[in-house]
Amino acid sequence: MIQAKKSALFERAFALYLMPSIHRSFSHLYGRNIRPPKGPALIISNHSSWWDGLLFFFLNRRVWNLDVHIMMHEHGLKEFPFFRRLGAFSIDRSNPKDILASLRYAENLLKQGKTVILFPQGDEYHLETRPLEFHTGVLYLMEKCPEIPLVPARFYYSMRREKQPEVWIDQGDSLTLGDIPAGTRHERTLWLQERETAALDQLKQEVLKENYEEFQEMLKRRRTS
Template sequence: MIKAKKMPLFENAFELYLNPLIRRSFANVFGRDIVQPPSQPVLFIANHSSWWDGLLFFFLNRSVWRHDVHMMMDEKGLKRYGFFRYLGAFSINRSKPKDILASLQYAEQLLLSGKTVILFPQGEEFHQEIRPLGFSTGIAYLMEHCPDVPAIPVSFYYSFRHERKPEVWVQQGKPFYYAEIAGEARKEKTASIEQAITEQLDQLKSQVVSENTAAFRKFTGRRK
């Protein structure tokens, strides 16, 4: 596996590049309940439908959360975009069971050392309307081995509305712990997590469809 190689100077420089890029690419970035977690570390869990997801995590972390974040990323993608290593990305190769375990153990050590980890349990990018989301059991494994670390669900939804450019809507959910997850076996707990994330994503979609902008904070875009 490919380990992260964070470089604070690179993070600072990348922020100067990323913020204007996001403002040029999206008409608006809306966020709901985007607040700094009360503790560190945390495990962020999110649906994965766009290449932008990881960059938006970085943007929100630099804007609000300000954690020492690391992100699990598909090995092919990390090899293609190697600079993500300097932002805290590390790889997983889902075609090799030993590599999967190595990546999960690396994530576990990051959490136990006080680092925050971002995980996309779908493993790959899928259209945001795909159901079921199809989570892998790695999320349950990681929470089982780090039961004192809270997991925080984050949902992304991309949409076109009244602007030439797309909008992205982000919802941050309430933290939960391993002991609160329904089920006994790892598959059962994974299913429970997936159901909760699906419900949050569908609720976010309903807010987007109803254009309930009043419930969201604008991170970019024109302010009225």
Template sequence: MITAKKSPLFESVFEKYLNPLLRRSFANVFGNGITPTPSKPAIFIANHSSWWDGLLFFFFNRTVWRHDIHMMMDEKGLKQYGFFRYLGAFSINRSKPKDILASLQYAEQLLLSGKTVVLFPQGDEFHQEVRPLGYSTGIAYLMERCPDMPVVPISFYYSFRHEKKPEVWVQQGEPFLYSSLPGTSRKEKTAAIEEAAIRQLDRLKSFVVAEETGAFRNFLRKGD
């Protein structure tokens, strides 16, 4: 696997590049419930439908969460975009079971050392309308190994409305612990996590379709 090589200096420089990039690329970045987490470290999870997802995590972390974030990323993608290593990305190769275990164990060590881990339990990128989401059991494995770590669910939904550029809507859900999950097996607990994620994503979609921006903050507007 490819480990992270996080660099605070690179993060600071990259932030100055990313913020203008988001303004050039999106008409709006709407967020609901985007607030600091009750504790650090934590496990963030999200649906994965766009290359932008990881960059948006970096943006919100620098803007709101301010965790020492490390992100699990597909090995092929990390080799293609190696700079993500300096933002805290590490790889997983899902075609090799030993590599999957190595990546999960690496994530566990990061959490135990006080660092926050971001996971996309779908594994690969899928269209945002795909249901079920198809979560892998890695998230349940990691929660089982780190039962006191809160899991923070994030939903991303990309849309075009009335402007030339697209926009992204982001929902942060309530954190939950391993002990709150129903079921006894990893498969059952993963299914419970996925069902909750689908409900949250579908609620977010309903806001987008109804164009209900009132409950959302536009993070591209200073002072909003």
């Protein structure tokens, strides 16, 4: 596996590039319940776009301010090695030994007080793919670090009336291992998968209804004359 090689200086420099890029790429960015976890956390979300990881970086710079690391597929990290300096580390799902090494690396990060982000689907899938089929790595980490809360986030991308798409982000309530019904690791993963599939479908319905009341606009736009 490829370990992270974080650089605070590189993060600051990358933010100067990323923030204007997000403004150019999205017409709106709406967030609901976006607030810092109380300490280190294991954060998960659905995965349908290359933007997902970058939006997590945006959220961390704008709101969370945590020491974040993110699990990334090995071929993606080899293609974009600069992500290592933003806290990315790799996983190769074709190699069982590498999977275990990556999970143990994530476990050690959590035990060091760092926040870990991962995508339980493993790969990118179309936004409308159902159900969200999760791998069991999330439950492995929750079992190894039961004191660390799980924080779910959901991303939904939408085209509306403007040239650029908009993105809606919903941060769910924290969960602990005790909140998940008892069972095997596979059974608990299935429960979490069904829960997050339903939450994403609910977010989709709110987007279709243009339900802005509970969401905050997170892109500060310049006024044009």
